[in-house]
Amino acid sequence: MAALKYAYFPGCVAQGACRELYQSTQAITQALGIELLELKKASCCGSGTFKEDSQFLEDTVNARNIALAEELRLPLLTHCSTCQGVLGHVDERLKELQVSDPGYVERVNGMLKQEGCSPYQGSTEVRHLLWALVGDYGLDKLRSRVMKPLKGLKCAAFYGCYLLRAQKHLPFDDPYAPESLENLFRALGAEPVYYRGRTQCCGWPLSSYATDQAFKMAGNHLQEAIAAGAHCIVTPCPLCHLNLDSRQPEVAAVLGKSLGLPILHLPQLIGLALGISPQVLGLSRHIVSTHPVLKTLGH
Structure with a gap:
């Protein structure tokens, strides 16, 4: 190829x-x-x-x-x-x-x-990037490049809105029952975790004028993923990442509950499986510590 x-x-x-x-x-x-x-x-x-x-x-x-x-x-x-x-x-x-x-x-x-x-x-x-990896590069080839399989890591996908529903014709997946992220997790050696909110809005578009409602939406997703046993959420959207990671302490305050669920960008998860160092992947930049993920993987 x-x-x-x-x-x-x-x-x-x-x-x-x-x-x-x-x-x-x-x-x-x-x-x-x-x-x-x-x-x-x-x-x-x-x-x-x-x-x-x-x-x-x-x-x-x-x-x-x-x-x-x-x-x-x-x-x-x-x-x-x-x-x-x-x-x-x-x-x-x-x-x-x-x-x-x-x-x-x-x-x-x-x-x-x-x-x-x-x-x-x-x-x-x-x-x-997700479609490029699934459709152009191929998950079999990606699997062959894995240096450090993500064995034991339970990953919850968060697709968000735009990736699934903005276009009439969605490449390489079903907009109502997507599996591309979960299939990618499997190719990396991780275990996918399913929960209701994985294809819903993170609440970011509401956050500038309906902050509490936006935080409650994000909080519901985070709690569902935690209840399903996820060690982390992985998202292909940086705006979802901002709402779920950088605002997670505020979300927790609105809910009155402790959360502490790490949120990874998609290429960060891939990078860990390729053997790239957490420092190069910028895993120290997150608001919610990614240390539990690294500990699970033996870093």
Whole structure:
């Protein structure tokens, strides 16, 4: 199989509040021989907020991001479920409009031309890191690269909203009964844990105006995962990570209960199985200590 190569869209959160996601993605793709060409000129996808004011704005901003990948003739790769949801939805929408309303796409490209940008062509695909690993790299090949199987570690997936429900056509999984994360856990030697909230919203979108309700949502998910025996939650979304990890002490205070459940970014879990050090993976940056996970794995 030829080496995989992607136009890399890291998004905002991984370059700021969740820097450990950026560094762990770099670490595992290098270890797996996946080449990333970072799109330095890309802009924020808007995380779904642009369309509240203007669908045309969301389409134009993200058509530009996708066009940057098209210039390289590469699929666009992101490790953020929110970015995947927004970019993937815009790409799907504009491809349909190329047939049903080409004038609209011409308007989008007219705006891009004014800014000296390449036009959107609809010639590439938007891939989340999870889809790239499951669909392009392959779980059998990933299993063969495991250096330190995650034996004894019980992992609860937290898919969140955007990865499963933002697009009409979901690659490599069932949006209502997903198994891609759980299958990946098995490939790494870990045991998947199932619980009701794994495909629900983490509460992040509510947190700026309905904080207690958002924290109660997050708290319900955390308590369900703990009750199911999880040693950690693993998420492909940095915004879910922020709500479940960085705000977990506040969530616990609202619930009046102790939680202490570690939350891992997807590439961090993969990195541990590949034998990459916890320091390189940024596991010390979390609010909720990841020490219990490392202890389970004998670190």
